[in-house]
Amino acid sequence: xxxxxxxxxxxxxxxxxxxxxxxxxxxxxxxxxxxxxxxxxxxxxxxxxxxxxxxxxxxxxxxxxxxxxxxxxxxxxxxxxxxxxxxxxxxxxxxxxxxxxxxxxxxxxxxxxxxxxxxxxxxxxxxxxxxxxxxxxxxxxxxxxxxxxxxxxxxxxxxxxxxxxxxxxxxxxx
Numbered sequence: 001x002x003x004x005x006x007x008x009x010x011x012x013x014x015x016x017x018x019x020x021x022x023x024x025x026x027x028x029x030x031x032x033x034x035x036x037x038x039x040x041x042x043x044x045x046x047x048x049x050x051x052x053x054x055x056x057x058x059x060x061x062x063x064x065x066x067x068x069x070x071x072x073x074x075x076x077x078x079x080x081x082x083x084x085x086x087x088x089x090x091x092x093x094x095x096x097x098x099x100x101x102x103x104x105x106x107x108x109x110x111x112x113x114x115x116x117x118x119x120x121x122x123x124x125x126x127x128x129x130x131x132x133x134x135x136x137x138x139x140x141x142x143x144x145x146x147x148x149x150x151x152x153x154x155x156x157x158x159x160x161x162x163x164x165x166x167x168x169x170x171x172x173x174x
Contacts, residue, residue: 004133006031024105024135025091032103037094040064042102045076045083045093067095078126088116090123090130101129108136 006028032039044061068076083089090102102123104116112120112132120130 004131006133006135024107024133027135028103028105028133029092032092032094035096037096037101040093042090042093043083045079045089064093071100075126082119082122086115086119086122088113088119090116090120099129101131104130104132106132106134108134110134 029039040061045064065076068079090104092103092105094101094103102120104112104120106112123130
């Protein structure tokens with residue numbers, strides 16, 4: 001499974017923020033949208049079954065279900081099943097043209113839980129592309145790696161060059 005490290009200069013510490021909840025998700029969602037991906041929250045795959053109380057959200061996820069039905073009708077049912085039964089479903093479902101990927105977002109020090117590993121392996125058995133994106137300090141040397149979920153093996157596929165402050169800020173705006 002592919003792990004992608006995303007360097008960032010500012011990671012909140014517990015002293016200055018009451019909670020880091022959702023920080024990685026919001027930053028990585030913006031990054032994926034800048035790269036041209038359509039992004040949906042993974043846990044809301046079953047949102048089509050919601051009441052009409054949330055009409056805008058329902059419309060957005062009806063569009064997702066139509067895309068997934070075009071891909072495979074069985075796939076939509078399986079994803080709704082995994083979402084309702086398995087804990088650890090990935091944070092985002094992303095689409096760009098005909099390419100689909102599921103993205104789990106983490107801060108650099110957070111590991112995947114056993115339930116997340118199990119759900120990711122189930123999705124990979126269906127032939128789906130699953131990635132883990134981690135927000136890390138800008139000094140981290142690894143940028144991309146293939147990680148074995150069953151063992152501890154990691155094959156680094158791309159290393160990050162050291163960036164000075166000015167060059168890093170230019171890269172963030174791309």
